[in-house]
Amino acid sequence: MTHLLVTGASGLLGLNLSLLAVAQGFRVTGWVHTHGLKHAPFSIQQVDLCELDSIAARITEIKPDLIIHCAALANLEAAEADPGLAQRLNADAAGRLAQIAAERQINLVHISTDAVFNGQRGDYTEEDEPSPLGVYAQSKLAGELAEQEANSSAIIARVNFYGWSLSGVRSLAEFFFNNLQAGNPIKGFTDVLFCPLYVAQLADILLEMVAKKLYGVYHVLSTESLSKYAFGLAIARRFGFDENLITPISVQNAGLLAQRSLSLTLKVDKLQNDLGHVLPEQAEGLEAFYQAYQNDIPKQLRACL
Numbered sequence: 001m002t003h004l005l006v007t008g009a010s011g012l013l014g015l016n017l018s019l020l021a022v023a024q025g026f027r028v029t030g031w032v033h034t035h036g037l038k039h040a041p042f043s044i045q046q047v048d049l050c051e052l053d054s055i056a057a058r059i060t061e062i063k064p065d066l067i068i069h070c071a072a073l074a075n076l077e078a079a080e081a082d083p084g085l086a087q088r089l090n091a092d093a094a095g096r097l098a099q100i101a102a103e104r105q106i107n108l109v110h111i112s113t114d115a116v117f118n119g120q121r122g123d124y125t126e127e128d129e130p131s132p133l134g135v136y137a138q139s140k141l142a143g144e145l146a147e148q149e150a151n152s153s154a155i156i157a158r159v160n161f162y163g164w165s166l167s168g169v170r171s172l173a174e175f176f177f178n179n180l181q182a183g184n185p186i187k188g189f190t191d192v193l194f195c196p197l198y199v200a201q202l203a204d205i206l207l208e209m210v211a212k213k214l215y216g217v218y219h220v221l222s223t224e225s226l227s228k229y230a231f232g233l234a235i236a237r238r239f240g241f242d243e244n245l246i247t248p249i250s251v252q253n254a255g256l257l258a259q260r261s262l263s264l265t266l267k268v269d270k271l272q273n274d275l276g277h278v279l280p281e282q283a284e285g286l287e288a289f290y291q292a293y294q295n296d297i298p299k300q301l302r303a304c305l
Contacts, residue, residue, distance in 0.1 A: 001025065001026065001027045002025075002026050002027065002065045002066060003026070003027045003028075003029070003062070003063065003064045003065045003066070004018075004021050004026045004027065004028050004029070004064060004065070004066045004067075004068065005028075005029050005030075005031065005059070005062060005064035005066070005067045005068070006018045006021070006028060006029070006030050006031065006067075006068050006070060007031045007047075007049065007067070007068070007069045007070055007071035007097070008031070008032070008033075008069075008070035008071030008072065009028075009030025009031055009032050009037070009040075009042075009044065009070070010030070010032045010033075010035035010036070010037055010166055010304075011035075011070055011071065011074075011165070011166075011170070012161070012162075012163055012165040012166075012170045012171055012199055013070045013111065013159075013161060013199055013202065013203065014030065014070040014071070015030075015037075015165070015166055015301065015304070016163055016164075016199045016200055016203050017068060017070065017199075017202075017203040017206065017207075018030050018040070018042050019040075019041070019042075020200060020203045020204060020207070021042075021203075021207065022041050022042050024207065027042075028042035028043065029042065029043045029044075029045060029062050029064065030042055030043065030044050030045070031045055031046075031047040031049075031058075031071070032044060032045070032046055032047070033046065033047070033048060033049070033071070035166065035167075037166075037304045037305075038304060038305070039303055039304055040304050045058070045062075049071055049089060049093040049097075050085070050088045050089055050092075050093065052088075052092060052093060052096045055093070055096050055097065055100060056096075056100050059100055059104070059106075064106060065106065065107065066106065066107040066108075066109075066210060067097060067101055067106055067107070067108045067109070068108075068109040068111070068206060069094060069097050069108065069109065069110050069111060070111045071089065071093070072089060072090050072111070072140070073085055073086045073089045073090055073136070073139070074136070075136075076134060076135075076136045076260075079134070079135040079136035079139065080134060080135050080136070083135045083139075086135050086136060086139040087139050087142065089139075090136070090139035090140050090142070090143045091139050091140075091142035091143040091146055092146070093143075094110055094143035094144075094146055094147055095143070095146025095147060095149070095150055097110075098110065098146060098147040098149075098150035098151035098154055099150040099151065101151055101154065102150055102151040102153070102154075107153075107154075107210060108147075108151055108153075108154040108155070109154065109155040109157060109206055109209070109210060110143065110144070110147045110154055110155065110156045110157065111157055111159060112140050112141075112143065112144050112156050112157060112158045112159070113136075113137065113140045113158060113159065113160070114158050114159065114160045114194065114195070114219070114221065114261075114264040114266050115132060115133070115134075115136065115137040115140065115261055115264065116130035116131075116132050116137055116140060116141045116144065116158060117130055117131060117132070117261060117264060117266070118131040118132065118133050118261050119133075119192075119193075119260075119261025119262040119263045119264050120261075120262070120263065121263060122193065122225075122263030122264070122265035123265050123266075123267060124219075124264075124265070124266045124267065125219075125266075125267045125269070125270070126216075126217045126218065126219060126267075126270055130144075132261075133259040133260070133261055134259045134260075137261070144156050144217070148217075152215070153215045154215060155206075155209055155210070155214055155215055155216070155218065156216065156217045156218070157206060157209070157218055157220040158217065158218070158219050158220065158221070158266065159197070159202060159220050159221065160194050160195060160196045160197070160221055160264065161196055161197045161198070161199045161202045162174075162196050162197075162198065162199065162285075162289070163198055163199030163200065163289060163292070164199075164289075164292055164293070164297050164298040164301055165301065166301050166302065166304060166305060167305075168298060168301075168302065171199075172196075172228065172231065173231075173235060173289060176188075176231070176232040176235045176236070176246075177235060177239065177293075179245070180232075180235065180236050180239070180241035180242070180245055180246075181239070181241065183242070183245065184245065185245050185246075185247065186232070186245060186246055186247070187246070187247045187248075187249045188227070188228050188229030188230075188231070188232040188233070188246045188247070188248055188249070189227060189228040189229055189249065189250065189251045189260075190227050190228075190229045190248045190249065190250065191227070191250050191251055191252070191262055192227060192228045192251050192260055192261075192262055192264075193225050193226065193227055193262065193263045193264060193265055194225060194226070194228065194231075194264045194265075195221040195222045195223070195224065195225045195264070195265060195266060195268075196221070196222060196231070196282075196285070197220070197221055197222050197279075197280060197285055198280070198284075198285035198286070198288045198289050200288060200292070201280050201284075201285055201288065202220060205220055205271075205275075205279070206220065208275060209271075209275070212274065212275065214274055218270060218271045218274075219266040219267060219268050219270070219271060220268070220271060220279075221266050221268055221279070222268075222279060222280055222281060222282055222285060223268060223272075223278060223279050223280070223281055224281045224282045225264075225265040226282060229246065229248045229249075232246045233246060234282070234286055235286070235289075238286055238287070238290050239290065239293075
């Protein structure tokens with residue numbers, strides 16, 4: 001039985017990935033920082049990844065066969081407010097994990113972001129030169145580079161995803177759902193384009209990439225792009241909410257501290273070719289998100305708090 005270590009196991013991707021891996025027969029250990037879990041069907045350990053000198057001993061203790069590194073300071077505004085923390089967690093810890101995994105021949109998947117590009121033109125391939133805006137994106141690119149320098153056999157997955165989370169407020173989809181359900185007027189950016197995957201689809205693809213023994217940089221996203229405004233409208237329509245509650249605006253008028261890349265449309269041809277099948281379209285992901293709600297997945301996740 002493959003022993004999988006998931007960092008950031010209480011996060012949106014980390015928790016959904018851990019639960020899927022258990023269902024697929026993996027033995028899972030989840031590392032969390034401040035958000036503990038209960039009633040989870042896998043082992044939980046509290047670990048501060050900023051304590052770089054302790055990471056090797058913790059890995060020696062559990063002896064994983066595979067590490068999927070999901071933990072990050074992912075809040076753009078928080079990263080701008082504390083660049084030092086962003087560097088330690090998003091870059092330094094990633095490099096240390098990569099070094100340890102290489103030394104001990106542990107398979108490694110590093111979760112990066114589509115935001116390593118500045119979004120000025122879109123349709124980026126893995127061969128294009130990254131040019132990140134803001135502290136979060138810059139620290140994530142630094143993490144990629146640290147991973148590549150320490151461990152050439154690792155997978156670096158540039159992602160964007162949504163889904164149901166432990167707290168119920170972690171993803172853009174939950175933001176739209178919660179406010180629309182409550183009848184609150186909200187805004188959606190018409191000039192920010194992205195290619196998000198539903199989190200369970202992303203988790204399944206990551207495990208498939210490991211099984212295929214892939215390595216290097218991959219864009220792991222939907223084959224289709226849309227604006228964040230259009231994304232909100234799609235959620236409203238599928239759940240039967242009032243789409244008129246969503247006002248279209250430009251991100252330039254939102255008063256945000258951190259810069260946002262506008263056109264994060266990334267090509268997924270490389271991954272589709274290496275996996276031998278197409279990646280999901282937007283309608284497929286949204287339907288899976290809706291069906292998860294119908295199956296009480298949000299309630300099941302909150303039970304782990």
